[in-house]
Amino acid sequence: GENVEQHPSTLSVQEGDSAVIKCTYSDSASNYFPWYKQELGKGPQLIIDIRSNVGEKKDQRIAVTLNKTAKHFSLHITETQPEDSAVYFCAASIFGGKLIFGQGTELSVKP
Amino acid sequence: DAGITQSPRHKVTETGTPVTLRCHQTENHRYMYWYRQDPGHGLRLIHYSYGVKDTDKGEVSDGYSVSRSKTEDFLLTLESATSSQTSVYFCAISLSPARGAFSDEQFFGPGTRLTVL
Numbered sequence: 001g002e003n004v005e006q007h008p009s010t011l012s013v014q015e016g017d018s019a020v021i022k023c024t025y026s027d028s029a030s031n032y033f034p035w036y037k038q039e040l041g042k043g044p045q046l047i048i049d050i051r052s053n054v055g056e057k058k059d060q061r062i063a064v065t066l067n068k069t070a071k072h073f074s075l076h077i078t079e080t081q082p083e084d085s086a087v088y089f090c091a092a093s094i095f096g097g098k099l100i101f102g103q104g105t106e107l108s109v110k111p
Numbered sequence: 112d113a114g115i116t117q118s119p120r121h122k123v124t125e126t127g128t129p130v131t132l133r134c135h136q137t138e139n140h141r142y143m144y145w146y147r148q149d150p151g152h153g154l155r156l157i158h159y160s161y162g163v164k165d166t167d168k169g170e171v172s173d174g175y176s177v178s179r180s181k182t183e184d185f186l187l188t189l190e191s192a193t194s195s196q197t198s199v200y201f202c203a204i205s206l207s208p209a210r211g212a213f214s215d216e217q218f219f220g221p222g223t224r225l226t227v228l
Contacts (some may be wrong), residue, residue, distance in 0.1 A: 001170070004124065006153075027211045031213045043201055043219035044154070050162055051215075098141055098218060101153035 002027040002090050006102025011082050013030045021105045023090035024072040029108055030092040034099070035064060038087045048075070080109045114138050115220035117202050123226045130189040132223050134202030142205035143158045144217065145177065146157065147198040160185055161207075185226040193224075199224050 003026040013019050025033075031052040036044035049075065050057045050064045057064050061080075066073040077084055087106050089098040114137035124130050134143060141162050146154040146169075156169030158177040166177050174196060175186045189196055200223045206214035 004153075034216065036219075043221050046216055046218060048218065079114055091154075095213065095214070097144070097215060097217060098159065099144075099154075100170075101155070103151055103153045 002030055002092055002094070002100040004090060004100050006105060007089050008105060011101065011107070012110065014106045015080060015082060019077045019084070019107055019109075021030065021075045021088055021090070021107070022072060023074070023092075023102050024056050024070075025092040025100075026071065027092070028068075028071065029094050032093045033064070033066060034076050034091050036091070037063075038060055038088075038089065038090045038104075043063045044089060064097055077107075080107075082111050085109045099104045115202060115204060115218065117200075117220040118221050119223060120221065121224045124192055125226065125228050126193055128189050128193050130225065130227075132187045132200055132202075132225070134152045134185045134187070134220060136183055136185075136204050138204075139182050140204045141182070141207040142213065143179070144202065144203040144205075145175075145185065145187045146201045147171065147196075148199050148201060148220075148222075157187065157200075189225075192225075193225050197225060 006023045034049035036045045037047045050066050061078045065077045086105045089104050090102040093099045116135045119135045144159040145157040150155045155171045158180045160166045178186045202220040203217040
């Protein structure tokens with residue numbers, strides 16, 4: 001079955017710097033790749049997603065890139081702010097909604 | 112938050128006791144999911160449902176059962192709780208209206224923290 005690996009597990013950046021989180025997946029049939037942000041004590045919140053027919057997607061300060069050949073996708077956050085501090089999860093699925101999640105990255109943005 | 116509530120929000124129970132967690136949604140979506148979240152494992156799918164009385168297993172279904180007798184409620188039951196089931200449990204829905212197209216996006220509830228002593 002599908003396996004998703006996420007790196008790094010922790011990431012610390014200065015406010016205003018960029019942050020990049022990377023994920024690799026194993027099943028070439030996966031075609032949907034969402035990213036979630038989870039704040040302490042809350043449920044995961046969908047922040048951006050990408051489908052396999054697209055190589056890049058951007059929404060204000062966040063962007064996601066997908067390399068189907070290499071089976072990896074990345075989250076890019078530019079101009080980081082303290083409120084970006086949270087745990088971020090990547091996931092992958094084949095159509096039908098059974099998401100397989102990465103292990104999570106704890107992002108800390110220092111003012 | 113897609114109108115998702117979970118109850119209880121916190122529960123402490125003893126090994127061997129039955130436990131039922133409830134997920135309630137207000138928008139009549141067909142697809143609902145139960146995940147557990149543990150340190151170092153991200154979120155793992157336990158069971159999911161694609162309609163009333165239609166359920167299927169996820170990747171970590173052993174020790175859990177589910178029921179969906181009406182669209183708005185999806186129940187997760189631990190028949191005999193064990194310490195390994197101490198976790199945070201999240202319910203999610205996919206945008207899947209009764210007469211509309213299925214959408215991949217999943218939206219999560221606030222979670223239930225379960226401790227099994």
